Amino acid sequence: MHYALNVYGADINPLAVLISRVRTARKVEFAIGAIGASVVKRARADRRFGIETTLANRDKWFRLEVLTELSKLRRAIRSCEELWARRFLWVTLAETVRLTSNDRTSTYKLHARPKHEIDGRNVSPIDVFSDLVSRNADSFAFFRKKLRDANAVSHARYRASTDIALVDNRESKKCWADVAPFDLMMTSPPYGDNQTTVTYGQHSYLPLNWIDLADIDPKVDTELLRTTQEIDRRSLGGRDPVSNEEEERLFAASTTLKNFAEALPDTPSDGHIRLVRFYRDFQASLEAMIGQMRQNSYMIWTVGNRNIAGKQVPTDTVLSELMEHAKCSTVTMLTRRIHHKRMPDRNASSATMREEKILLLRKR
Ligand SMILES: C[S@@+](CC[C@H](N)C(=O)[O-])C[C@H]1O[C@@H](n2cnc3c(N)ncnc32)[C@H](O)[C@@H]1O
Incomplete structure (x- = not known):
């Protein structure tokens, strides 16, 4: 993208595709930092206790307070109108989930922390998200500035084509025809x-x-x-x-x-x-x-x-x-x-x- 080339990508994993689609979007929302802050505000004001995931075994992977706050964040993200902004916020939520679940962060495999460690942890997903969303917004703004400096952006749009496919590479021929x-x-x-x-x-x-x-x-x-x-x-x-x-x-x-x-x-x-x-x-x-x-x-x-x-x-x-x-x-x-x-x-x-x-x- 720094050379204003047409870029195409593919992955079988929806999370990889989500991250890549956020990164390679031609048109982005400049006010994403402010949108992130308003999502945090909405989540903090949310007084509901409904849990917004159908995950089996959710009590193994999340403490109740964490489930509750992640649900508030999820409701707040869903109320955003623009798709690119929601995708950006989902990426931030993904990292929030990683940092606040009971899964160990030391390996890629799912492996719950020991009980005493879970009981002793005090993490607030809304606080974590709040911090991450402003850092992600800064990092993204920096990336877009680099693109602008490289003359790869024109009229607020990336100049060339971008496309990311959710596909098994072995069967990707059709999607790039x-x-x-x-x-x-x-x-x-x-x-x-x-x-x-x-x-x-x-x-x-x-x-x-x-x-x-x-x-x-x-x-x-x-x-x-x-x-x-x-x-x-x-x-x-x-x-x-x-x-x-x-x-x-x-x-x-x-x-x-x-x-x-x-x-x-x-x-x-x-x-x-x-x-x-x-x-x-x-x-x-x-x-x-x-x-x-x-x-x-x-x-x-x-x-x-x-x-x-x-x-x-x-x-x-x-x-x-x-x-x-x-x-x-x-x-x-x-x-x-x-x-x-x-x-x-x-x-x-x-x-x-x-x-x-x-x-x-x-x-x-
Ligand atoms: C080492 S990572 C590379 C990540 C990134 N695409 C890159 O090139 O730096 C390997 C990636 O291959 C993806 N992958 C594994 N099997 C695949 C398949 N059959 N089709 C497409 N992607 C696949 C995984 O989901 C994972 O994201």
Whole structure:
């Protein structure tokens, strides 16, 4: 956006789509800070005690006072007329939910705090929201100023096109038929094996239970909130067994993956299945994406090499081989140190994710 380019994005997770739609909106409400302050005022004046979430097990995840205040905030947000403003406020509410629920903030997985800690906590969602909404408004104003300085905004609108799709990348071809082929792609796949690395779906589960899903997209399937695992299950590597033909096709494209899979120890017994299931989906998604790229266009992939059964999966090399097989060339590979990312430190499967690899590829 800083170069006033047309930008298009996609994710399977409605929370990721919501955040991206707020960020990439062409026209935004400049008075969002004041709107945020009036939402806080309305929530403080609300004397009702109705609880505004249908979340199963809500008493496990929230204290009663927290449920009550989050409900006041939700009622106040719903009374805002403009969709972009509501989306901005939902993003702020999502972070408020994360900070005020009984879930531990130290990991991505849903994991309740111990009872004594819950009982001893004294958090007010309205106070947290009030602080966050003014910080978010400032940060957003700064971003729009940068866009204006870069001449990317004209008549208060971002100059070029923007669109974010809620879609499974493996099936994204239809949604970009009007705008593809693309000239540049930047992406970062999940680490592989949602349950033991970064559980994007679980991490979004509590916030999504407080947000009007229709405000994100009319197409959001409410079944995504059927269980805490459902979004991760539908994401890359989440479900569907791998057939022998699929495994052969995958290994034919990446010898490194084949050798790695064959050298895996017998424990954990599902290590092989989890590895192959992720890469089968990964291959399907990258092929679908390459199909929408222009010849000679560039692709920038950021990947983390995770561990499985104590051995590091060479995701960077596997990606490079899968891409070469799909008629792309590896231009260069860079290493980036991760400084501030929250990582499940005690989790052996991600102990090596202190570094990320960035691959620059070109479609032949
Ligand atoms: C490492 S994060 C990357 C986030 C951000 N899009 C980026 O590129 O920096 C991986 C993202 O992949 C998404 N994802 C997983 N499976 C997907 C699928 N089948 N289709 C689209 N997105 C998927 C997850 O929801 C998660 O947001």
